[in-house]
Amino acid sequence: MKSPVRKGSLLSCMAALMLIMSGAALAVDAVDLSQSPEVSGVQEAARMPKQQERMALNYVNQPPMIPHSVDGYQVSTRTNRCLACHGVEHYRSTGAPRISPTHFMDSNGKVLSGVAPRRYFCLQCHVPQADAAPIVGNTFEPSKGFGQ
Known part of the structure; x- marks a missing residue:
């Protein structure tokens, strides 16, 4: 049996949702970090070398950062450019680190034949x-023995 829904309450909910969504859109427009004096020039300063040394990890199980540019890499449901170098079939010939075995396990811990x-x-x-x-400044300190 369906519970009755009053038209007035449904319209009120929809109106409230629209107000919230428009407020969020305005907030996003209002916060333009590229115009902030603390942030201006970050795009120019954040140049990515084609290759660089891998950075140390800061905590247990931190996903490693990528030491090269990924501009133009396509990762979609049909293709994954990362696997062309890091996949099980290619990492030896490319010299890239192989993806972790944990990437082949589903949410139940079952090992799959391909990337989960x-x-x-x-x-x-x-x-x-x-x-x-x-x-944005922060006071994060790496776990003991990490980040060195």
Whole structure:
């Protein structure tokens, strides 16, 4: 049996949702970091060398950062440019690190024959490293023995 929904309450909810969404859109427009004096010039300062040394990890299980540019890399449901070098079939010939065995396990711990769907989109966790000043200051300290 369906519960009755009053038209007035449904319209009120929809109106409130529209107000929230428009407010969020205005907030996004209002915060333009590229115009901030603390951030201006970050794009120019964050030049990414074609190759650089891998950065040290700062905590246990941190996804390694990418030591090269990924501009133009395509990662979609049909293709993953990262696997052309880091995949099991190619890493030996390219000299790139092989993707972790954990990337072949599904959410239940079952080992799959290919990269698990939840680990397929590399750029969700792995980001290109760049020599740039932080946009926002922080007081993060690496775990003992890390970041060296």
